[in-house]
Amino acid sequence: MRNKNLYFALGRPFSPLYSMLMRARENLYRLGVFKQARLPAVVISVGNLTMGGTGKTPVVQYLARFLEKEGLRPAVVSRGYGGSTKEPVNIVSDGEQVLLDAAFVGDEPRFLAETLEGVPVLTGVVRKLPAARAVEMGADVLLLDDGFQHLGVARDIDLVLFNADTLAGNSRVFPGGDLREPVRALFRCHAFLLTGVNDGNRERAGRFADLLRQRFSGRPVFFSTYRPSGLVWRAGDGNRTQESLDRLAGRKCFAFCGIARPEGFRDMLLSMGLDLTGFMGLPDHHRYTGADIDRLRREALQKGSELLVTTEKDLVKMEGVDPGLDLAAVRMETSPEESFDAFIRGAVARVRAGERV
Incomplete structure (x- = not known):
């Protein structure tokens, strides 16, 4: 922690520059200068604003199982961080068998492939390519693991996660802090999920949830436990x-x-x-x-x-x-509150009906 704080202190003068670059990038996508791939499936992004663990992969795992129970055909699309492959599309699992190992495609995709029977898992740095392949394989819902900053694929539902222990960290943008983008980027999302809520952090998480509701009105905030x-x-x-x-x-x-x-x-x-x-x-x-x-x-x-x-x-x-x-x-096991399930169910239904969330 001491080394991290020292690094952030040294990087603080560069945070405004990084913030400006991230805002410019977002605006270029918004204005259509950078193109987004639109896929014939419901696209749900599970991401975060902060660096470090917020429990994205367990939430992707939970959503894949939930969507299957709803009668849908989800697939997981990941960048495959930590894997050695340079292939544009890697089928980690075709839904029936696990095909590629962790050293090749990354630990998180391999973990999801091993634990999500019946759900294809694909990776690729340019995520529109594995996403398109997943649709060809029959997926009607795509789960983008760690997708909030990956704007090259248009999404219908954008979920942003915060760890209930660390929340927004020091609230400064990298390299002076824990944030990947300026806070205003959260206006892109549709809902927040605070993960790892327990008796020790519930009160603080509640105050943070109130702050999110005030600043980003209309976007629901849900809690999830992790045990x-x-x-x-x-x-x-x-x-x-x-x-x-x-x-x-x-x-x-x-x-x-x-x-x-x-x-x-x-x-x-x-x-x-x-x-x-x-x-x-x-x-x-x-x-x-x-x-x-x-x-x-x-x-x-x-x-x-x-x-x-x-x-x-x-x-x-x-x-x-x-x-x-x-x-x-x-x-x-991650366990979101029941209202989260209802939100996902309703949002997916609206998108499939041609409406916006």
Whole structure:
């Protein structure tokens, strides 16, 4: 945190320039100088204004399942950050089988492909290309993962997420702060979702929600909780099973992760009462090397750990890797309030009827 604050302090003089560039870019799209691709499907963008983790991927996962239950055919389209591929279109999953690994297409698309049976997942830097391919594959709703700043694809429903712990950070634009764009960019969105709301942050989240309603009237604000719901247990032989959280009770655990807010994962494990012998936090989308695994194994064994605990997003990057201990990935579940479901249902229906949200 200290390094981050120092970086922002040094970058603050450049924030106005970056803000100006982002506003100019937005205006060029609005005026039609930069063209937006319009696709024959309902397009829902799930994004954020801040840098760092706001829980976009779990919300995309939730929406894909919800839309399936509504009788629709969703597909997920992602940039595939952290993947090595340069191909314009990558079919991570065709809805029936997972086709590409995390190193090639990125950890989040692979995670979504593994957990969304029946939902195609595609990646590509120029997202209109995988989006068009998804429509060809039969999708009638496209979910743009981390799509708020990707203006090259026209969207019908724009959702902006804020993490209930961090909210808008220091409210300054990069490189002087946590914001990817000036706050006025939020006028583009249709609704807000505050994620990870709990008893400890609910009051502060409520005040922030009131501020959003006042400044961006007509745009509803919803709350969502985020909690552990089970485990994916990978034994030393590589076999995976679904287990309950009870299996962690009384076990000495060494935890690690490479996500946007690793301290949040650590704090959650501690709140569950786990006996943590140690913790290794790595950068978001970190690719695990042999040296990382050796260090992980060495530290865990030195501290008498019985097993390793990580996130599902990290688990997908551990294929073919033997860390020398059983590995448990905590399965998380996001649960928006019921009014959020009603909003999505109504908004999709209006778009399909040719109306605007």
